[in-house]
Amino acid sequence: MLKGFTRNFKPLEILSEEEIEAIHRGTLSVLRKTGVRFESKKALKLFEKNGCQVDYTDNRVRFPEGLVEECLQKCPSSFRVKARNPKNDMIWGGDTVYFQALSGTGSVDLDTWEPKTPTRKEYYDAITCLDALPNVHIIPWYTPWFGFKNIPPVMAMPEGLAARLRNSSKFTCSNYSMGCEVFNIQMAKAVGAEIRSSMAASPPLTFYEDAVENAFRTVEAGFILLITSGSVYGGTSPATIVGSLISGNAEIIAGIVLAQLIKPGTRIIVQDFSFPQNMRSGSPAFGAIEISLHQVAFNQIWRRYRVPIDGGVSYPGSKKIDYQAGYEKAITALIGALSGTNTIWIQGAMYGELAFHPVLAIIDDDMVGMIGRFLRGILVNDETMALDLIDEVGPIPGYYLNKEHTRKWWKLEQFIPKVADRLTYPEWLKEGKKDCLSLAKEKYQEILSTHKVDPPLTRSQEEEIERILKEAREYYRKKGMITDVEWKAYMKDLESPNYPYA
Amino acid sequence: MNNEILEGLRKAIKEYDNEKAENLAKRAVEEKLDPLRVLDAMTVAIREVGDAFGRGDLWLPDLVGAADAMQAAMPIIEEEIKRTGAKRESLGTVVAGTVFGDIHSIGKTMVCTLLTAEGFKVHDLGVNIKAEEFLQAIRNYNADILAMSALMTMTAPEQKKVIEQLKKEGLRDKIKIMVGGGAITEEFAKEIGADGYDPTAPGAVKLARKLIGR
Amino acid sequence: MAKGFMRRFPPLKILTDEQVEAIHRGTLDVLQETGVLVYNEKALSVFKKAGCDVDFETKRVKFPPGLVEECLRKCPSSFRVKARNPKDDLLIGQDNVLFFNFPGTDTVDLDTWEPRPPTKKEHIDLIRVLDALPNVHFLNAYPYFGFSGGIPEVMKEIEGVALRIRNSTKVTIAIANNDIDMFTIRMARAAGSEIFANPNTSSPLTCYTDQVNACFLAAEYDLPSMIWDGATSGGTAPASLAGAVVLSNAELMPYIVLLQLLKPGARVAVANLVLPQNMTNGAPAFGEIGVSLHNVAFNQVWREYGVPTVSSSCGPTSSKRIDFQLGYQKMMPTLLSALSGSSILQLYSSIYGEITAHPIQAILDDDIAGMIGRFLEGLEVSDESLAIDLINEVGPIPGHYLGKKHTRKWWKKEQFVPKAADRLTYPEWVKTGKKSCIDYAKERMEEILSTHKVDPPLTRSQEEEIERILKEAREYYRKKGMITDVEWESYKKIIGG
Known part of the structure; x- marks a missing residue:
């Protein structure tokens, strides 16, 4: 099993008990009075059957408090998730902290810093890199990128999952788009891995049918469901952080009720992927400090609900791997870790949701190592306080470098970054003035x-994956969701002599 | 008395007061004010807000607040213009909207507000607009410019669909097309055959002027 | 008064109450059993008189626990420091959080990233930028060590204090090396400002005479003191972090005791510059996570004592450039110190170690300070919010x-x-x-x-007084032989003498 990190001290808190209670009551009142819109007949019927008030004219569902509390209690407070290789299994919840890579739509040119579309080879190589990094515990969907050259958009997700299963034995995830979750679930089962898939709210207070459909499929497959809200405060949720929390939590809890009604005891992890709104351009303000305030408060509330927490999404606002990106990523990830996020998104992400680079994942992995070391805290006992040693060494010219105690303890205390x-x-000067970026480029090579994936897919697993991909391609081709031009380029890509590897 | 109403309306927009703007618009009609003068007063107010936004003194919530207040008064005044048959001068008529499948409205709303401030007659169709809805509006309003927004990569190709449809129906050459939104780039705009693209709302206004040569 | 940031939630803790107590007892034990070397006759007598076990031959002083605890209780948990302009007065302690700069010996070329001595203008520019930034609440010593053109070593910081007083109204710090604070304290006074006395410890467990003298000056001029400890864990302190906390606390205590014996209720803050040792090259490991673990534990223990703490190790990093690494190496320790109860964070303008600083960096750090400040304010929960x-x-x-x-x-x-x-x-x-x-x-x-203009500039008579003290210092060190003939010749060219 992957240990990840364990926080050995009490989490950081910024709200009082009374304030948490006020937010909780506010959330219940929104669920009861305002309700949540579900664009899904199937869901509406299930809610109605279980005592919710359902308005079929505007698809609004209003939730009785008793049902909400009951469904929250049905969520396990911690659980194991199974990766393709059991050494990469994890236990989410409690004081454990794991880190996951964070994707971007495309790659980025490290000289001009402009976004670009990756090739299949770059896609596969980046996964190899994430598989090798010690502090990447989870490789989520769309990671590293949304797709690569020559594949039609509709196939990006199944091709991505296949690539991750082929090049990594770490826990991975998938998501939904145009019904592709059907193929994703089959692929995960074919290699004996569990996956996490998601049900995303569309704020304010709305779930569309594709999200709901994926929740049914994921829960019925027995996999882990990530329920997420992602608003911009001042846009799709109130401008106040606590108002945004209430609106987001109402959405997430509505999702939890659905999942626990489909199958009680379903493993759920929750996330609020919200940002302040940049009031100049209207886009989300990535890298802003309010994200951290929001996360701490969110963690405090969900620790009380005893549901594992995902988040700390570290997207910088900077377009380059520079000073600003460094401090923006650091504060978001660190605050998440201190305040009780169980799975934190960080390695590799650059500006917004638009760029990822494996070289940055390597640099981020050092930062994660630092955070992990901090979470372990300080050991205080006779040996670490070292009173006898201090007495033996005494004042100047005494020193500690040559002591047995130092040889033993420095390695236990210090975290040494790699790049x-x-x-x-x-x-x-002598080494050629290398910075972390050039050291990380060397490390990447x-x-x-x-690095070799351990273990690689067996022959029969590989055949099964290929069969499912083929089925997906034909399905979408028939449905007219892959155009002739797209199909031609795609087929040419598949003819590459090294296929499936680049 | 009349000036008081116009001044009040201007103030209502600059103070983001929907209710007051709507009431004053009604009063303007009751008092039989020239609806074109009323429209002018509102345009001046929204332009002042737009300029302050451009200078960095005001922010997005202020811009949208002012647009909402103007929007509250607008149907009443437009009805009056129609009733009296007054001839309205404008730089040109714009049909705008966010494409089908996309519910993001902020960028589009900013552009519409600033275009109105500049003196365009803007018909904001809203979000999640299908190709046929765009076409119908273009015909109805005899539009000079079509402005389309798409925030998501998945919905950007929808803009191309609208342009194809315009070509099919022989409308493409009668209208200038500008596109924008988070998912759109200069190259993409060229590729789908749009006439112009700009990443910012103030830039979009300059672009609109350029496209119609004013 | 300079408005700091208010932390509106309980501080982050990584130790249990029992562990804090264990560290306290360990500190007292080291002071009583091992003791400290004090190279200062006047201080030895003061300690002897207060009941310490003093060996005048070896200079070793052993402190009874009761005396240490009594002196700790005499330290005020919060206090004000007066600046030349009341808008820059400081309120130190409680949950108020202030920022200041970390110095570099040199400036750095932003293209080659190589260090070089600043010109006088560059030195002044950095002071002016720090004076203008609203979240720089006071100025450290330096910000550069002198400037190019041939100032004798011993005069560099004396000239530096004069530049700071002329170009900024913010409070600054008087370092004690070579007793230069005899002059710089009077320069601050001439300008109508308080200045921090600044005794530094020497690890392990040693107090040198000029640093001890700073305590006597603080008492004489009724000044606040900032005591600095800069042990290296694994070099001059134990490699285990708990041991390093015990040792650095034991090193700070003699100064606390001396200050409170000389003037009960003396204003004092303790500054923590304890760094792990880089075990590859023996340099201090700037910017590493051990820095923060030490800071957070240190803050927790000193909050129990009710003495305001200064996190000095937030400023220096191991990167040579303004890059991604510098970003996270500055953000993480500063944030962790702020969350865990530091009253003062030393963040601005430094780049690599104690070697380089730049005004551009100070401006960039202002955003980090602003972000952390916003976080400290927390969330308002009301019907409206x-x-x-x-x-x-x-x-x-x-x-x-x-x-x-x-x-x-x-x-x-x-x-x-x-x-x-x-x-x-x-x-x-x-x-x-x-x-x-x-x-x-x-x-x-x-x-x-x-x-930016300094507000207010020095009056003519203040300026004359500072010039007079500078002249006195030059003559003093010339006479003491600390300015050689060669140095004097080139120095005269700069000062026009």
Whole structure:
């Protein structure tokens, strides 16, 4: 099993008990009075059968408090999730903290910093890199990118999942789009892995049919459901962070009720992927501090509900791998870890949801190592307080470097980053003034030339994956969702002599 | 008295007061004010807000608040213009909307507000607009410009669909098309055969002027 | 008064109460059993008189626990420090959080990233930028160590204090090396400002005479003191973090005791610059996570003592450039210190270690300070902020919040808008020339340098007095032989003497 990290001290809290209670009551009142819109006949009927007030004219569902509390209690507070290789299994919940790669639509050119579409080879290589990084515990959907050159958009998700299963044995995820979850679930089952899939609200207070349909399919397959809201405060939720929390929690809880009605005891993890609105351009303000305030409050409330928490989404606002990206990613991930997020998104993401780069994932992995070291805290006992040693060494000219105690303890106490520049000036000048970016580029090449997925897919697993992909291609082709031009380019890509590997 | 109403209306827009704007518009009709003068007063107010936004003194919620207040008064005044048969001067007529499958309205609303401030006659169709709805509006309003928005990569191709449809129905050459939104790039705009693209709302206004040569 | 940030929630803790107690007892044990070397005769007598076990031959002093605890209780948990302009007065302690700068010996070339001594103008420019930034609440010693052109070593910081007093109204710090604080304290007084006395510990467990003298000066001039400890864990302190906390606390105590014996109730803050040792090259490991673990534990223990703490190790990092690594290495320790109860965070302007600093960096750090400050303010929970009625009014899609009055009122209260960060969308960013935070910071620096004026400038008589003290110092060190003939010749050219 993957241990991840464990927080050895009480989580950071910014709300009082009374304030949490006020937010909780507000959420219940929104669920009861305002209600949530579900664009799904199937869901509306299920809600009605279980005592909700359903208005079929505007598809609004209003929830009685008793049902809400009952469904929250049915969510397990911690649970195991199974990866393709059991050594990568995890236990989510409680004080455990795991980290996941964070994707972007496309890749980015490290010289011009402009976005670009990756190739299949780049896609496969980036997954290999994430599989090799010690602090990447989860490789979510769309990771590393939304797709690659020559594949039709509708096939991006199944092709992506196949690529992750082929190049990594870590826990992975999938999602829904045009019904592709049917194929994704089949692929995961074919290799004996569980996956996490999601049900995303469309704020304010709305669920569309595709999200609901995926929830049914994921829960019925026995997999883990991530229920998420993602508003912009001041746009699709109130401008106040606590108002936004209430609106988002009402959506998430409505989703929980649905999932627990479909199958009681379903493993659920919750996330509120919300941002303040940039009041100049109207786009989400990535990298803003309010994201962290929102996350801490969210964690405090959901710890009380005893449902594992996903979040801490570290998208920077900067377009480059620069100072700003560094501090923006650091504060978001660190606050998430201190305040009780169980699975934190960070490695590799660049600006907004638009760019990812494996080289940045390597740099981020150092930052995650630092956070993980902090979570372990300080050990206080006779040996670490070292009173006898302090007495033995005494004042100047005494020193500690040559002591047995130092040889033992420095390694236990210090976290050593892999690609951070730790040199003195003279060393740095002599080594060619390398920064973390150039050190990470070197590390990337090293990983690609040495890392092997453990274990690779068996022959029969590979055949099964290929069969499912073929079925998906034909299905979407028949439905007219792949145009002639797209199909031609796609088929040519598949003819590559190294297929499926690039 | 008349000036008081016009001044009040201007203030209502600048103070983002929907109710007051609507009431004053009604009073303007009761008092038989020239609806074109009323429209002018509102346009001046929205332009002042737009300029302040451009300077960085005001922010998005202010811009949208002012647009909402103007929107509250607008149907009443338009009805009056129609009733009296007054001839309205404008830079041109714009039909705008977010394409089918996409419910993001912010960027589109900003552009519509600033275009109105500039002196265009803007018909904002809203979000999730199908190709046939765009076409119908273009015919109805005899539009000079079509402005389409798409925020999501998945919905961007919908803009192409609308343009194809316009070509099919022989309307393409009668109208200038501008596109925008988070998912759109300069290259994409060219590829789908739009006449112009700009990443910012103030830029979109300059673009609109350029497209119709004013 | 300079407005700091208020932390509105309980501080982050990583130790249990029992562990805090164990560290306290360990500290007392080291002071009583091992003791401290004090190279200062006057202080030895003071300690002897107060009941310490003093060996005048070896200079070793052992402290009875009761005396240490009594002196700790005499320290005020919060206090005010007076600046030349009352708008820059400081309130230190409680949950008020202040920021100041970390120095570099040199400036750095922003293209080659190599260090070089600043010119006098560059030195002044950095002071002016720090004076202009509202979240820099006071100025550290330096910010550079002198400037190019041949100032004798011993005069560098004395000249530096004069530059700071002339170009800023913010409170500053008087370092004690070579007793230069005998002059700089009087310079601050001439300008009508308080200045921090600054005794530094020497690890392990040693107090040198000039640092001890700073305590006597603090008592004589009734000044606040900032005591600095800069042990290296694994080098001059135990490699285990708990041991490093015990040792650095034991090193700070003799100064606390001395200050409180000389003047009960003396204002004092303790500064923590304890760093792990880089076990590859022996340098201090700037910017690493051990820094924060030490800071947080240190803050927790000293909050029990009711003595305000200063986190000095937030400023230096191991990166040589203004890059991604520098970003996370500055953000993480500063944030963790702020959350865990530091009264003062030393963040601004430093880049690599204690070697380089730059005004551009100070401007960039201002956004980090602003973000952390916003976080410390927490969330307001009220009927209005909960917005239940508004949520009900807006309802599901197509409901929207942007045009609402509530949004216009609240977004500005909730959002911190950074000044030098890139907040554009990709298309806007490409169109405006792909500017990064460094480009924005450069623009802001130009603006500050072309508009900022020190308020108020020194009066003519204040200026004359400072010049007179400078002259006195020059003669004093010349006589003491600390300025050589060669140095004196080139120095005369700069000062026009």
